[in-house]
Amino acid sequence: MxxxxxxxxxxxxxxxxxxxxxxxxxxxxxxxxxxxxxxxxxxxxxxxxxxxxxxxxxxxxxxxxxxxxxxxxxxxxxxxxxxxxxxxxxxxxxxxxxxxxxxxxxxxxxxxxxxxxxxxxxxxxxxxxxxxxxxxxxxxxxxxxxxxxxxxxxxxxxxxxxxxxxxxxxxxxxxxxxxxxxxxxxxxxxxxxxxxxxxxxxxxxxxxxxxxxxxxxxxxAAALPTVVRVKAKAIDGATLQARLGGRRLNGRSVEFDCTPGDKLALLARIASHSDIVADVEVSPPHLDDVYRYYSGLGAAGEAA
Amino acid sequence: MNGLSRIAAIAAIEFRLSARNRWVLLATLILVLFALALAFLGSGPAGERGVDALTLTAASLATLSVYLVPLIALLLSYDTIAGEIERGTLALVLATPAARGEVLFGKFLGHLAVLTLAIAIGYGVAGGALVAVHGYDPAGALAWARLMATALFLGAVFIAIGITVSAMTGRVGTAAALLVGVWLVLVVLYDLALLAGLVLDDGGIFTTHVFPILVLANPGDAFRLFNLAALEAAAPVAGIDGLARTLPFPAATALASLVIWLLLAGCAGMLRFRSLHP
Structure with missing residues (x-):
């Protein structure tokens, strides 16, 4: 070989x-x-x-x-x-x-x-x-x-x-x-x-x-978070946030950053509130985010 | 062996490109038209002076060739390196096993082949027409053959200059502008400056010692000098050429000048091309 x-x-x-x-x-x-x-x-x-x-x-x-x-x-x-x-x-x-x-x-x-x-x-x-x-x-x-x-x-x-x-x-x-x-x-x-x-x-x-x-x-290695976005059934983001936590995105959505390891637990918690949750969207880190992360590292190293 | 086939491939592709881009046709047409015009508009007095038409036309065509042949040679070669740099193909060619010397020499041969064809057809047609109309004369035929061979030699010098400048500038526009300047200086302004010097000097040191060297040092003048000197007193010549014939050199020295120009331009081009980053 x-x-x-x-x-x-x-x-x-x-x-x-x-x-x-x-x-x-x-x-x-x-x-x-x-x-x-x-x-x-x-x-x-x-x-x-x-x-x-x-x-x-x-x-x-x-x-x-x-x-x-x-x-x-x-x-x-x-x-x-x-x-x-x-x-x-x-x-x-x-x-x-x-x-x-x-x-x-x-x-x-x-x-x-x-x-x-x-x-x-x-x-x-x-x-x-x-x-x-x-x-x-x-x-x-x-x-x-x-x-x-x-x-x-x-x-x-x-x-x-x-x-x-x-x-x-x-x-x-x-x-x-x-x-x-x-x-x-x-x-x-x-x-x-x-x-x-x-x-x-x-x-x-x-x-x-x-x-x-x-x-x-x-x-x-970049350990970029997976983003989980939850949409409420009604225009009631406040209730959603009160029950689940996370960041308010707009009138009816909240957003979470989570590591790959925590993802399932988070999804299970969201599922338990299915009475008010309309939809869940899971976005793993995008390739361009990975690239941007390393480019940023390089640029920071240059500045240091 | 491989080197030779690569040189042949490069020369062949340059020739093909010139043919596709109509340079072959254009160069040949220009030479045919001008040679024919000189042959039949300029040979009127031939009979009266007892000089055959071929010899007489060779003399006037030698003078015209000093302008035309370098111009065509530079037109053929100005973009040969710079154009490939701009298009990105030079990096490709140099990434292959082809050595830089092979690339440069192949390009030179390709352009020379175009010029050879143009001169052979252009001057050949005019010469043939003159023989057909005025009859064959061995001395005239020799003068004509000498003219064709040395015109090609002069063209080779200017192709080498064109390739060298193309490699030096690396940009097509700059190379074209610079070569227009080279042509103007070497072919037009140089002679005017020499004439001005002769007039001002009025037979002094410049005329007797400096002027002959300056005439030989210019490839165009050296070419004309050689041809006209070889025609001896047969054809009427005037101006610089009349003076040049009284120079204290054998005519063959003029050919040596062309050889030196060709070598210098070739070496300068090679030196530059070796250090080029495509």
Whole structure:
């Protein structure tokens, strides 16, 4: 079993002059694993990709791409990259773009063109890229990144600007690729976007890695409350609050924060007042709340 | 081996893009039209002076090429790096096993292929038409072939300059503006300044010692000098070119100047491209 990580980053710092783009970031992605890198614009996601590609020289730290230094011939044969907002020449057809990159990567063009089928744009292979929709262009970018079965895929905000259906299909493709053994590092603005489609997430705030782990672990470590909202039958929030407690929300509702452990007891208590309770709504912490929680931590750490 | 096929792939895609974007057609049309115009509007006095039409037209086309060929070369190359940076494709290309030298050289070859086609068709058609109308003359044919070969050489220098500036600015708009400036200075203002210097100096040190070096130092002037000197006294020339023919250098020195320009521009482009962060 190869549990050596395909991508291993340790203590990486990158600076542009006096601006620290990345400070002491450590990450690793194993074969078959999907790691989502989350952060606002300017958090250092693209900088991290460029350092992994060998375009930027680290100030400190170490990057290993399948055991090779970034930017070396060995590393470049291993890694594939899909930059954010890629614009292939509009005058070329999808098939021509794929053929071109296959030649640059030393792969047979015929095999590479079959990838257009994989990403679902085989019908448009001989149309010019200028006629493609945004989703089709992203798919073409992914097909390009899949040429030669790379061990490491770097996808910089691959689904930004895609509609939910296309995004779902895109992540479906990434699932397949990871299942075939590729390590996938992708970045995104939003946790809701990557949801269940990645194995682990890492959150970058102002160039620092403020959190890293499985989403469920991060959510429970954040210990964000589940919100229980109770609605009275009549417009009688006061009676409801007098009997149950909680925060008054409006004329007929009250709201409780509770930990996952206390949830059932609270619900049982609410149920015992069914004479005046019309409805109960339970909201577990939203993914964006988790993300906001860790981003806030990072920002606070920065200020301290 | 792999490196060569990558260079070929890059050159081929650049050529294809130029063809799709109508640059090939445009460059060829411009050269055909201007060469034909010079051939048939400028060759009137040929018979009277006893100079064949090919030689005479080669002389005037050499002068016109100094303006046209660099312009076309710069138009072909100004966006080659800057455009890819703006579209985000350069990062993609550089993430592949293609080395930076291969990318730069492939692009150079691709643009050179477009220019080769344009010059071969443009000057070929005009030359063929002249032969058809005025008859074949071996000396004229040689002058014509020399003109085509050196025009391509001059174009290569300016393609290298265009690629270098494109890599240096990293923005299409800036590269275009800067290259218009480069063209104006090297092709137009430089000669005007030289003429002004000659007039002011009135046969002094500048005329005898500085001027010849300055003429050789400019790729356009070096190209024209070489062609006109090779035509010897056959064709009537005036202005800077008339003076240039009395220079204390063998004509081949002018070719060396072009080689040096090509090497310098190539090295500057490579140095810049190596340190580029896409």
């Amino acid at each position: 190869s549990h050596d990580p395909v991508l291993d980053i340790a203590g990486l710092s990158v600076a542009f002059g006096s601006l620290k783009a990345l400070s002491d970031v450590s990450l690793s992605v194993a074969a078959g694993e999907r790691l989502a890198l989350l952060g606002h614009n300017g958090a250092g996601k693209s900088t991290l990709f460029k350092a992994v590609l060998g375009f930027l020289k680290p100030e400190a730290g170490r990057i290993s791409v399948a055991g090779a230094a970034p930017g070396t011939a060995a590393a470049r044969r291993t890694v594939s990259y899909l930059p954010e907002a890629i614009a292939f020449p509009r005058a070329l057809t999808g098939a021509e773009v794929i053929t071109y990159f296959a030649k640059l990567k030393g792969e047979p063009p015929a095999k590479a063109k079959a990838l257009l089928q994989t990403v679902g744009i085989a019908d448009a292979a001989h149309r010019r890229v200028g006629t493609y929709s945004k989703g089709m262009r992203q798919r073409l970018g992914l097909a390009q990144a899949l040429i030669g079965r790379p061990s490491l895929l770097l996808l910089d905000e691959p689904t930004s600007g895609l509609d939910p259906i296309s995004r779902g299909e895109f992540y479906g493709l990434i699932d397949t690729i990871a299942a075939e053994g590729a390590a996938v590092l992708l970045s995104s603005h939003s946790l809701t976007e990557v949801e269940a489609r990645t194995d682990r997430i890492a959150i970058l705030v102002k160039g620092r890695r403020v959190a890293e782990g499985r989403l469920a672990d991060l959510a429970s």
